[in-house]
Amino acid sequence: MRDPRVIELLKRSLPAASVITETRALGPFETDGLTAIRQKPWVVVLPETVEQVRAVLEICREHDTPVVTRGAGTGLSGGARPLADGVLLTLTKMNRVLEVDTDTCTARVEPGVTNLSITDSVAHHGLYYAPDPSSQLACSIGGNVAENSGGVHCLKYGLTVHNVLGITVQTIEGDQLVLGGKTLDAPGYDLLAAMIGSEGMLGVVTEVVVKLLPEPSVKRALLAAFDDIRQAGDAVAAIIRGGVIPAGLEMMDALAIKAAEDFAHAGYPRDAAAILLCELDGIEAEVEADIGRVRAILDDAGATETRLAATDAERETFWRGRKAAFPAAGRLAPDYYCMDGTIPRRELGAVLAEITALSERYGLSVANVFHAGDGNLHPLILYDSAQPGELEKAEALGGDILTLCVSVGGTVTGEHGVGVEKLDEMCVQFDSGELDQFHRLKAAFDPGGLMNPGKAIPTLARCSEIGGMHVHGGALPHPELERF
Amino acid sequence: MGAPRDAARATEETWPGRDDSDHLRAAVAAAGAHKTPVTIRGSGSKAFLTESAAHAGASLSTLRHTGIVAYRPDELVVTARAGTRLDELARALGAHGQALPFDPPRFGGAGTVGGAVAAGLSGPGRPWLGSVRDAVLGVRIVNGLGQSLAFGGQVLKNVAGYDVSRLMVGAFGTLGLLLEASMRVQPAPEAVAVLAKDCSAEEAATVARGILRAPLPVTGTCHVDGVLxxxxxxxxxxVRHARDTLGIDLEAEDDAFFDTVRDHAHPFFFREREPDSAGTLWRLSLPRGAAFDQPDTLVEWAGARAWWRTDAGPDAVHAAARAHQGFATPFGSGTSRTPAAVGKYMRRVKTAFDPDGILNPGAMADAD
Known part of the structure; x- marks a missing residue:
C-alpha cells in the first residue's frame, strides 16, 4: 500500500521541515485525546498554505493514499487516529487570524487557530466566540468544525454549527468550495451544515468565518447542593420549565465533587450527593430577575444549600472546581475513560441510577461531571490499564452506558464525535438504511474513500458482525437484564 | 426497563393527529419504481417559490400526515408531523408559554411544519434567535429510494453521523419527503416593545451595528419607507432597560408590526403582488451590519437581509449583493448563482438521496 513516490512528491511540494517520516519524530502524532488507541502514521505533513494542502490532496488522490486530517490532536473519540499506510495532514501551522471585522461581528481565521485565541484576538472590542470546549486553550477551530464541538454554554449559545458562518473546503478531487461566508445563509443546499461535524470524512477545511457575540455585561453563578441526585436532576428540568435559559447548567456527583474539591479547593460541600452550578448572563435587570426565579426553583426542588457567588472572583472559584474535575478524576485511578452520551433531561435521574448499577456490576467506579442543562453526560469510568482486562471492562461498561442513552431516546455522542471509539454504538443508533445513506453522502464528496477512511460511520458488515444491536422504539437487546 | 419509559411517555403532551406515513412512503416508492416524478405539497402557501419548476409529477400531499408526536415543555423540544399546521403548533406551544424560535412566515396565514422546514425561511428574529436550520434537531424522511430514515434526534447536542437533518432545511423536499421534524422551542418573552425612528438607510445601518455590539434583548430590526x-x-x-439604553421612541408594545414583516403582509410586499407592479422582488443575504442603500428596499436582520424590488437585470443585482459580500436570490422564480464547484457537489448530494431524481424536480434548480 505504501507507494514510495508519495514521500518523494510530498518533499518536493512542501518545505523540508513540513514532512516528517522519522519514527521517533512521528511519536507525538500516534494518538489524539483518546490515548488508549495508538498508531504511528506513515508520514506527517504540516502545510503552511492552502496551496500546500491542495498539493498534498492531489498527491494522495493520484497515488490512492488515504489522508487523515488532524488539528491540535485533542479529540476524544480517535477521529484523528493515523493510518499505518496513510498521510497525517496536520494543520497546526496554519494558525493565523486573517481578519477581524467589527462591522459585521465576524472573524476569518485559518483552521489551526486555537479556539481560545479567537476570543483573545477580539476581546478588546468587547466581543467573543461562544463555543467553549474544555480543551479550548489547545483545540483548533478546524477540529471544532470537524467535531461540531460544544462546551459549557451550548444551551444558550449553541454548538459550532450555530456559530460558524462560512468555511472554505478543499476536496480530494481538487475542488475548492466556499460555503457560506459572512452572511447568515447562502443559496443552495446547506452543505455547510453537512460539513460541520463530518469528522474529516468529506473534505479539508482551510478557512473558517466565525460569528462574534458581544460579551454579556453581567455574569452571575449559583451553586446548589442536594442530598439526592434525582432531586438535582429534577431541579434541572424545573429551571428550564420555569422559562429560564441559563448560560451554563452543570452537575457533578459525589465522587466528582470530592475529587474536584481535593484538587481545586473550590469550596464545594463535600458531603453533597450532587451539586448544580448555574450561570446566568445578560444585562443586569434580566439576570437579577432570573437569579430570584432560579433560587426559588432550587429551594422548591429540595436543595440543601444555595450559594450565589458574591464577586466575579468567587464565580470563577465555583467554575475552577468544575473545570478541574477531569484532571481531578485522573488522581482517583491510574486511567479514566470519558464517555459522551446525551439523553432527554427528564431521564437524568433514572439514567444516573442505572449507571450506578452498571458501575457496581462491572466493579469499576464512575464519576459523573456533565452538562446537565442539555442532557449531555460525561461519565468518567475509572480503571487501571496495568490490570489485565480492565481496559476491556471499561470499554464494555462504556458501551452499555451509550446503549442505555439510545434506549431512552438519546444519542451515543453529544459533542465528542464517533471517531473510531463509537463505531459499534452507531450500529445501535442507526439502521442499515440510514448507515447506507451516510455512506452515499460521503461518496458524493469522496468517491474513492480516501478521506479519513474507517471513521465515524461503521460499515454494514461491521454492524452485522456485532449482531444487529439496533435499538428500535426503546426495545433493548437482552430485555431479561435488570435495568433502572 | 419498559415501565419507567412508558410512564414518561404517558405524560408527554401530544396531539394525536393522523399518521399517514405508510401511504406517503409507499407513494414515493411506487414513483421510484416507475421512475416518475412526484411533487410534494403541504398547504401550498409557499408554492410560488418553486412555481417555475416543471411540475411533471403527480402531486403528493402531506396534509393528512398531522399531529404532535412528542412535546415536553421542560425538554424545549417538539416533534411534529409534516402536515401539522403552523398555527396549531403555535397554539400547543403557546399553552405552555413557549414558541418556535425562528418565526416561520405564514403566507396568507397558512403553512405547515414540513413546508417551514423544506423552505427554510426564518422570520425577523433570525440573527438573535436562530434560523430554522439552527432549531431543527432531527428529522424522519422518505428518500428517493422510498426508504423511511431517521436522523438526528430530540436532544440539543448530537453529533452521531452527518448532520442530515439540517441538510434537509431549505432543500425544498428535493432530498427527501419530510415525515416529521424535531425542533427546539424556547420560552415566549414576557414583554415585547417596538421602537421607531425616522432615519436614512445609512443611519439605520449605524444603529444596527451598535445593536450587534451591545448585549441587549433585541429580536428584530426593520428599515422601510424611511423608518427604522x-x-x-x-x-x-x-425590555425597559433596553428602551432607556437605546433612547428611541416607543411605538407599540406588541408584535403586530413585525408579524406583518414576518408574513409578508406589510404593504411593501403587497405592492409587489399587484399585477401591474414593475420589477422583481429579490432576497439579498448580506453580512450583519451591512449598509445596503437602494430605493424600494426593506432591510431587516440588522442589515443581514434585504428585500429589494427592482427592474435591474440579474447581473446588476448579483453585482450589488457581491459588493456587500453577499448573495442574491430572486424571490419566487428563477435561480440563484451557485459557484460551479459548489453546484457540482450539490448535484452529487441530490443523487446520493434521490438517484432517479423523482423528488420535486426543478424545485432546487441549482441541483438539477
Whole structure:
C-alpha cells in the first residue's frame, strides 16, 4: 500500500521541515485525546498554505493514499487516529487570524487557530466566540468544525454549527468550495451544515468565518447542593420549565465533587450527593430577575444549600472546581475513560441510577461531571490499564452506558464525535438504511474513500458482525437484564 | 426497563393527529419504481417559490400526515408531523408559554411544519434567535429510494453521523419527503416593545451595528419607507432597560408590526403582488451590519437581509449583493448563482438521496 513516490512528491511540494517520516519524530502524532488507541502514521505533513494542502490532496488522490486530517490532536473519540499506510495532514501551522471585522461581528481565521485565541484576538472590542470546549486553550477551530464541538454554554449559545458562518473546503478531487461566508445563509443546499461535524470524512477545511457575540455585561453563578441526585436532576428540568435559559447548567456527583474539591479547593460541600452550578448572563435587570426565579426553583426542588457567588472572583472559584474535575478524576485511578452520551433531561435521574448499577456490576467506579442543562453526560469510568482486562471492562461498561442513552431516546455522542471509539454504538443508533445513506453522502464528496477512511460511520458488515444491536422504539437487546 | 419509559411517555403532551406515513412512503416508492416524478405539497402557501419548476409529477400531499408526536415543555423540544399546521403548533406551544424560535412566515396565514422546514425561511428574529436550520434537531424522511430514515434526534447536542437533518432545511423536499421534524422551542418573552425612528438607510445601518455590539434583548430590526423599527423582547425589566439604553421612541408594545414583516403582509410586499407592479422582488443575504442603500428596499436582520424590488437585470443585482459580500436570490422564480464547484457537489448530494431524481424536480434548480 505504501507507494514510495508519495514521500518523494510530498518533499518536493512542501518545505523540508513540513514532512516528517522519522519514527521517533512521528511519536507525538500516534494518538489524539483518546490515548488508549495508538498508531504511528506513515508520514506527517504540516502545510503552511492552502496551496500546500491542495498539493498534498492531489498527491494522495493520484497515488490512492488515504489522508487523515488532524488539528491540535485533542479529540476524544480517535477521529484523528493515523493510518499505518496513510498521510497525517496536520494543520497546526496554519494558525493565523486573517481578519477581524467589527462591522459585521465576524472573524476569518485559518483552521489551526486555537479556539481560545479567537476570543483573545477580539476581546478588546468587547466581543467573543461562544463555543467553549474544555480543551479550548489547545483545540483548533478546524477540529471544532470537524467535531461540531460544544462546551459549557451550548444551551444558550449553541454548538459550532450555530456559530460558524462560512468555511472554505478543499476536496480530494481538487475542488475548492466556499460555503457560506459572512452572511447568515447562502443559496443552495446547506452543505455547510453537512460539513460541520463530518469528522474529516468529506473534505479539508482551510478557512473558517466565525460569528462574534458581544460579551454579556453581567455574569452571575449559583451553586446548589442536594442530598439526592434525582432531586438535582429534577431541579434541572424545573429551571428550564420555569422559562429560564441559563448560560451554563452543570452537575457533578459525589465522587466528582470530592475529587474536584481535593484538587481545586473550590469550596464545594463535600458531603453533597450532587451539586448544580448555574450561570446566568445578560444585562443586569434580566439576570437579577432570573437569579430570584432560579433560587426559588432550587429551594422548591429540595436543595440543601444555595450559594450565589458574591464577586466575579468567587464565580470563577465555583467554575475552577468544575473545570478541574477531569484532571481531578485522573488522581482517583491510574486511567479514566470519558464517555459522551446525551439523553432527554427528564431521564437524568433514572439514567444516573442505572449507571450506578452498571458501575457496581462491572466493579469499576464512575464519576459523573456533565452538562446537565442539555442532557449531555460525561461519565468518567475509572480503571487501571496495568490490570489485565480492565481496559476491556471499561470499554464494555462504556458501551452499555451509550446503549442505555439510545434506549431512552438519546444519542451515543453529544459533542465528542464517533471517531473510531463509537463505531459499534452507531450500529445501535442507526439502521442499515440510514448507515447506507451516510455512506452515499460521503461518496458524493469522496468517491474513492480516501478521506479519513474507517471513521465515524461503521460499515454494514461491521454492524452485522456485532449482531444487529439496533435499538428500535426503546426495545433493548437482552430485555431479561435488570435495568433502572 | 419498559415501565419507567412508558410512564414518561404517558405524560408527554401530544396531539394525536393522523399518521399517514405508510401511504406517503409507499407513494414515493411506487414513483421510484416507475421512475416518475412526484411533487410534494403541504398547504401550498409557499408554492410560488418553486412555481417555475416543471411540475411533471403527480402531486403528493402531506396534509393528512398531522399531529404532535412528542412535546415536553421542560425538554424545549417538539416533534411534529409534516402536515401539522403552523398555527396549531403555535397554539400547543403557546399553552405552555413557549414558541418556535425562528418565526416561520405564514403566507396568507397558512403553512405547515414540513413546508417551514423544506423552505427554510426564518422570520425577523433570525440573527438573535436562530434560523430554522439552527432549531431543527432531527428529522424522519422518505428518500428517493422510498426508504423511511431517521436522523438526528430530540436532544440539543448530537453529533452521531452527518448532520442530515439540517441538510434537509431549505432543500425544498428535493432530498427527501419530510415525515416529521424535531425542533427546539424556547420560552415566549414576557414583554415585547417596538421602537421607531425616522432615519436614512445609512443611519439605520449605524444603529444596527451598535445593536450587534451591545448585549441587549433585541429580536428584530426593520428599515422601510424611511423608518427604522427595533423589536425588544424579554423580561419586562430587560425590555425597559433596553428602551432607556437605546433612547428611541416607543411605538407599540406588541408584535403586530413585525408579524406583518414576518408574513409578508406589510404593504411593501403587497405592492409587489399587484399585477401591474414593475420589477422583481429579490432576497439579498448580506453580512450583519451591512449598509445596503437602494430605493424600494426593506432591510431587516440588522442589515443581514434585504428585500429589494427592482427592474435591474440579474447581473446588476448579483453585482450589488457581491459588493456587500453577499448573495442574491430572486424571490419566487428563477435561480440563484451557485459557484460551479459548489453546484457540482450539490448535484452529487441530490443523487446520493434521490438517484432517479423523482423528488420535486426543478424545485432546487441549482441541483438539477
Amino acid at each position: 423599527r427595533i423589536r425588544l423582547a424579554g423580561s419586562a425589566d430587560g
